[in-house]
Every structure is written in structure tokens, then in C-alpha cells.
Amino acid sequence: MTLPGIVFAALMIIFSPANVLRQDVKAPPQFELKDINGRIVRLSNYRGKVVLINFWATWCPPCRVEMPDLIRLQREHGKEGLQIIGITYPPERKLRVQRFARSLNVNYPIILGTHQLKASFSSEEVLPLTIVIDRDGKVSDIISGILLREEFDEKIKPLLIQKEGEKQNAKSNH
Amino acid sequence: MRSRITNLVVSSVLVLTLGVITAAAFTKTVTIKVDGMKCAKCSGAVTKALKATEGVEDAQVNHEKGEAVIKYDDQKLNEDKLREVINGTGFKAVAEKGQ
Numbered sequence: 180m181t182l183p184g185i186v187f188a189a190l191m192i193i194f195s196p197a198n199v200l201r202q203d204v205k206a207p208p209q210f211e212l213k214d215i216n217g218r219i220v221r222l223s224n225y226r227g228k229v230v231l232i233n234f235w236a237t238w239c240p241p242c243r244v245e246m247p248d249l250i251r252l253q254r255e256h257g258k259e260g261l262q263i264i265g266i267t268y269p270p271e272r273k274l275r276v277q278r279f280a281r282s283l284n285v286n287y288p289i290i291l292g293t294h295q296l297k298a299s300f301s302s303e304e305v306l307p308l309t310i311v312i313d314r315d316g317k318v319s320d321i322i323s324g325i326l327l328r329e330e331f332d333e334k335i336k337p338l339l340i341q342k343e344g345e346k347q348n349a350k351s352n353h
Numbered sequence: 354m355r356s357r358i359t360n361l362v363v364s365s366v367l368v369l370t371l372g373v374i375t376a377a378a379f380t381k382t383v384t385i386k387v388d389g390m391k392c393a394k395c396s397g398a399v400t401k402a403l404k405a406t407e408g409v410e411d412a413q414v415n416h417e418k419g420e421a422v423i424k425y426d427d428q429k430l431n432e433d434k435l436r437e438v439i440n441g442t443g444f445k446a447v448a449e450k451g452q
Contacts, residue, residue, distance in 0.1 A: 238392065239392060239394065239395045239443075240389065240395060240442065240443025240444055241395050241398035241399070241442045241443045241444075242395075242443075243443055244441065244442060244443040268394075304393065304394055304397070305394055305395075305397035305398065306392070306394040306395055306397075306398070307398065323397055323398075323401065324397055324398040324400075324401035324402065325398050325401070325402060325442065327405055329405075
């Protein structure tokens with residue numbers, strides 16, 4: 180193989196989609212914070228689940244529109260290992276958040292967040308923003324704007340099915 | 354042989370031109386006023402919802418002007434549908450006078 184050929188092959192390997200993807204997949208920053216009901220929420224406790232960290236605000240109309248869908252997803256896919264965590268984006272008042280969450284019967288923990296907390300996950304200037312963490316605790320996607328049904332089917336459902344598939348494989352091996 | 358090639362080239366150009374003219378004829382651009390879009394962070398959700406809609410070719414949402422400029426295929430969509438999409442993001446597409 181000629182030198183330009185070797186260089187070209189090396190560049191192809193370095194910048195292949197698989198490698199680029201592997202570089203993007205990273206561990207999320209860990210946190211341990213109290214939710215609006217005073218319960219401690221540790222991200223590390225949800226290892227093995229598919230976690231959606233949803234940054235939102237009561238003053239953000241798209242976030243309010245999205246929340247009933249997130250509640251439904253938590254209800255329908257919680258048993259498959261889906262765990263949603265809501266983190267508010269400032270400025271927010273705890274009482275207002277509590278009232279809002281109560282009015283919708285939110286079925287997942289809500290934490291009062293800070294600018295820094297959101298920045299530690301993503302620099303994207305969009306709300307709502309959803310960080311997708313796979314069962315191995317790695318960020319597999321960042322979804323900006325309202326989570327669309329197609330995005331859930333394409334990017335999150337496979338992560339939930341993965342475990343089901345593994346369970347079935349384990350059963351058949353025994 | 355030469356005339357065959359010439360014919361082929363002429364036909365291809367004609368087909369391409371017709372295609373471009375047809376596509377251009379179906380593309381419309383509309384500016385829709387959006388009420389309550391004060392937060393820059395939230396306007397991204399409107400852009401995303403519009404761009405995810407079949408028939409929308411481009412959408413530029415400006416929260417400062419409070420408007421969305423949308424380029425769309427009028428064979429697949431109409432302004433009412435675009436307003437519905439905007440309303441679905443929690444904002445209010447302002448109806449034009451007479452609507």
C-alpha cells in the first residue's frame with residue numbers, strides 16, 4: 180500500500196462513524212440532590228435503568244406541553260426500566276414548582292436545578308432539553324425541544340428493549 | 354450518434370428544469386406571528402416542531418420579533434396546519450386579520 184493510501188485508511192478509521200459515536204458517549208456528571216418533596220435523588224442509584232433527565236421550567240410553554248407526555252411515558256415504561264428525572268431551570272420558585280407538579284400528578288422526581296447543573300450536562304440553549312442515559316450509565320443522546328414520539332421510538336425504546344433481550348438470552352442460557 | 358447524445362442532453366435538461374419549476378411552484382413562504390414567545394430558549398422547540406412536520410422545508414423562528422418564517426410545500430400543508438403545529442408547542446399562533 181502506498182503512503183497516501185495508508186494515511187487515507189488511517190483517517191477513515193479515526194473518523195469512522197463508530198469512533199465518532201464512541202467519543203460522544205460519555206459519563207454524565209453525578210449528582211445527589213433533594214427533590215421538591217425532600218427526598219434525596221442520586222443519579223448513581225438509577226444505574227441499570229434508562230434515565231431521562233428532563234430540564235424544564237414552569238415559565239416555558241413547550242416544557243408544560245411536554246410534561247403530560249413524560250408522565251405517560253413514565254407510567255407506561257417504568258416497569259421496563261425507564262426513569263425520568265425532572266430538573267427545573269432557573270428562575271423558579273419551589274412553591275410554584277410544587278403546585279404545578281401536584282396539578283399534573285407528576286410521577287417522577289423533580290429537582291430544583293441551577294444554571295451550572297444544566298451546563299454540566301449540555302451547553303445547548305434550548306428548553307425543554309432531555310438527556311438520555313443508557314443502562315450502563317452513559318449519555319446516549321441529548322434531545323432538544325419537545326420529545327417527539329418518533330424520537331422516543333427511535334432513540335429510547337431500543338435502550339429499553341435491550342435489557343428485555345438480555346433477560347431473554349439469560350433465560351435461554353439457563 | 355451525435356444527434357442521439359444531443360437529444361439525451363436536451364431531454365435531461367428539460368426534465369430537470371421542469372422538476373425545478375414544479376418544486377418552486379409548490380413552495381410557499383409564510384410569516385406567522387407567535388404570541389408569548391418571550392424566552393429565547395423556548396423558541397428552539399417551535400423550530401424543531403415545525404421542521405419535524407412533513408412538508409416544511411425550512412423554518413426560522415425569531416423570539417425577538419415573535420414570528421416564524423416558514424417555507425413549505427403547499428401540496429402537503431396549509432397555513433392552518435402550521436398554526437396548529439405552533440399551538441401544539443404551547444405558544445399561540447396569532448390569526449391574521451379576516452381569519
